Structures are given as C-alpha cells and as structure tokens.
Amino acid sequence: MSKYKLIAIDIDDTLINDDKEVTPGTQQALEDAVAAGVVVTLATGRAYASAHKIARQTGLNVPIITYQGALVKNLLDEKVLYERYMPIDAARKLFQYCIEHNLHLQTYIDDKLYSREENQKLIDYSKLNNTQYYIEPDFEKLISQPTPKMLIIDEPDYLDELIPIFRELLGDGVHITKSKPYFLEFMHKEGTKGAALAFLADHFKCDLSETIAIGDSWNDHEMLEAAGLGVAMGNAIAPLKELADYVTASNNDDGVKEVIEKFVLSQQ
Template sequence: MSIKLIAIDLDDTLLDDHLTISPRARETIREAVRRGVAVTVATGRMYRSALPFARQLELDVPFITYNGALIKCSISGEIILHIPVRRELAQQAAELCRVKNWYIQTYVNDMLYVKELDRYADMYSALAGVEPIPVGENIYKVQDPPTKMLIVSEPDNIPDIQQTLQNVFNDKLYIVSSKPMYVEITDPAANKGRALELLAARLKIDRQEVMAIGDSGNDLEMIKYAGLGVAMGNARPEVKAAAQAVTRHNNDDGVAAAIEKFVLI
C-alpha cells in the first residue's frame, strides 16, 4: 500500500540540534502534501510550543501534542482529543516529587507551571520557546487535571526516577523518558500510538498506509502502530529494534531521506 499519512516527531527527529527544520525537509514535506499525503506532527511538546513548526510547514491536519494527550487543529483550534491526568493521580505524583525533592513542572490549559525559575525551568523554556509561570509550593497542589507532568533531572538519575514511578503507579499512569533528562507523565490512555490510530481513523486511512518517524521512548507506540515505522539514525536502540526501517541522523536530513525513499517514489 502507498503511504497516505505521515506522523513526524519534532525534537531529535524533524528538528536538528539547533531546533530548526532544514530547507530540504520542509520542501520534501510540502511535496508529499502536494501529492495528497496527510502530514502531521506527533510530539511530546505542548500545543503552543509545537504550533510554530506546524505553521512553518503549512500543515492543516490536526496534530498530536503532549505525547498524544491532546490532538488539536492548528487552523480551526478544534480539539479532537484531550485526555488529562486524573487529578488524584496527579496529586499523588506531585506529592512524591515534593518528598523526593524532584523537579516537577505541570501543564494545564496549555500553560506551563513551575515551582521557580531555576536552571531546569530556564533550560526547558529555551528549548520549548514557552515562558513558564512560577507558582512556588503550589506546584505540589493540583487544582485542575494537568494534560502532562514532566520531571527533569540529571541523566544518571532518570532510570531510578522512572522505576520508582513505575513501582508506585504501575499502569495507572503512562511514564516514559523522552530525553536523557526527562521523565514524562500522562494518562495511560494517552500515547502517540493511540493518538495516531484515532487520527488515521478520523481521516479514513488504513494502518498499513501510515508512516511514523521518531527517535525516542515516547515514539515507540506510534512506531509499532504504523504500517511503516521509521527510526532515526540517532534513535534509541529499542526504537530501532521496533522499526521497519532506519533513516539518517536528525542532523543529516533523516526525515527528508525517509520521505523521499518511501513516499516520493
């Protein structure tokens, strides 16, 4: 079957290490769209952090944000899907972070909340292009169900943090490391694979006609779901193992190369 829908991760996939989309990737995606292929972004980023890239690519397909917890149209603003973390579970996670002294940030109504503007908050703000809102100790008091929660720590700490969360919450939360310093928390029904499945059904596109391109742990579900899962050359080993194909590095136009090879043929 020919590919009719392409889902592309942003960080370390479509974006190079300078957080830019190359001219080649931009033109390749536009050519795919001209040929009738639907192209969407599938990212762990918040909606307003991903929106400039979707607009840069002139995409009019709903795109997947917050690791699949929110699907929203970039043009109309229509929300197709929103699955926030249950408030009581978010409160438990926040309290655990307080006790463990882990940095935690939360996302509510597409706003980013942090305890204080420290090194981790500044680092994330520079990456996402979003100004965080400091709320002090209120970061540990969950009032509204967050779309996502994010723990940031040094890379050596991440495996232990992830394992602790898994031990406490089991399958009550979806816990995944998307970058060496990040542990992301969403509702268990929210992941990129399920979101992509819903979007494909909405567009009446068969699973075998879907291509997904990604690099990290939060891309695994959509790589497995897609008829053609493509891992970046810089992808984690488990992502490469799950993919049907491996393309080039994100700094070497891996996304463009994959689309040229499998779609623009």
C-alpha cells in the same frame, strides 16, 4: 499512488536539526508529500503552544499530536479532537513524592507551563522548547486542575531508578515515558503517540498499515510499533532502531526527506 496516506513526524531531533531548523530540503519534501495527497502531521511531547509554531512555519494545516499524544488539536480552528488528562489522584501522589524527595516537577494547565520555583532546570527547559513559564508557589492548587502532562527533570540514571517506583505508586492509569534522557514525563495511559496515531488514522479514514511514524526517542516507540512503517532516525537511541522497520539518515542529514522520497514520492 503512494500506499501511505498519513505520516506522523516527531519534532525534536527528528524533523528539526540540531540548529532547531527545518532544512529547505525537508521542507520541500513535506510540501511534495502534501501535494501528493498524503496527510503530514507532527507528533511531539511538546505543548501545543510550542508545537504549533513549528507546524505553522512548515505550512501544515492538519490536527497535530502534542503532549506525547494526550492532546490532538486542529491547527486551523484549534478545535480539540482528542484529549486525555492525567488522573487527579495520581497527579497528587506524584506531587507529594516530588515534594518529599526534592524533585523538580512541572505541569501544564491550559497550555501554559507551571513550576513551583524558578531554577536552572526550568530555565534550560524553557529555552530548549522556546516556551514561556509561570511560577506558582502554591502548586497544590494547580494539581487538582486537568493537565495533559507532568514532567520531572533530573539526571538520566536517577530517573531510570525512579520509573519502577512511580509505576508502583501511580498505577496503570498513568503512562510514563522519557522524551529525552533528562525528562521523565507522565500522562494518562491513553496519552501515547501510538494511541493518538490510531485516533488520527481513524479520523482520516485510513488504516494503520497506511501510516508512517518517524522518531528518535523512546517516547516514539508506541507510534513506531502502531504504524505500518516505523522509522527510526539515524541519531535515534539504539532500542528504537532495533524495533524500527527502517532506519533513515540523521536529523542533520535530512532523514525525514529521505523517508518521504523513498516511501511516498517514488511510489507515485
């Protein structure tokens, strides 16, 4: 038997290649892992609505980690197992700051993406994630509603400058991370892939030492650090590779397949 019982895989630039596809080789490896009794799940910053399409295409039927870990939901009956909402007072402060500094802010309510206005950032984002969006000019009325994630889109260097400002402004009840260089994301402090992985390990009665986490971006670092085996993709950012236990091939070279074959299937 493989000593690993649960594998959590990031979607973008990890499970899917640059053509946004799960290759046949990787698909086969996922199926082989499941056949070997391993729980295979996804862990993504994407909304559930966007993530579940990919999960279903790959034939998975387990709970998946979405919104960076703020929502864990069953694929079969869509039952919510774990959810953490952004603190409302912090959401208001973030909204005010974005209005004053003319920043593009978007939020998710009931798994729908909302923005105050239509612009190129929103259009590009929705194309990238294959997500429908809704425009709500009276954004203030959305802010008081529970959201698992808020997101600012801007230039990477500018976002890096904003992070310490937001940490100060929003306090330690909020988890701030970058999923991609242009995306700055805000969740509840327990809305991390690491916290969600710990929750799922407990849910499936396995130890964190029996889990594998695979990712490419900084928003994956909590789950790589929490997992028994933290794997960075060959195309991952340098800081993630430095803390990973293993660096696999890139997302265009079946890196996920390599991990499953090396650490799960060969241990049978």
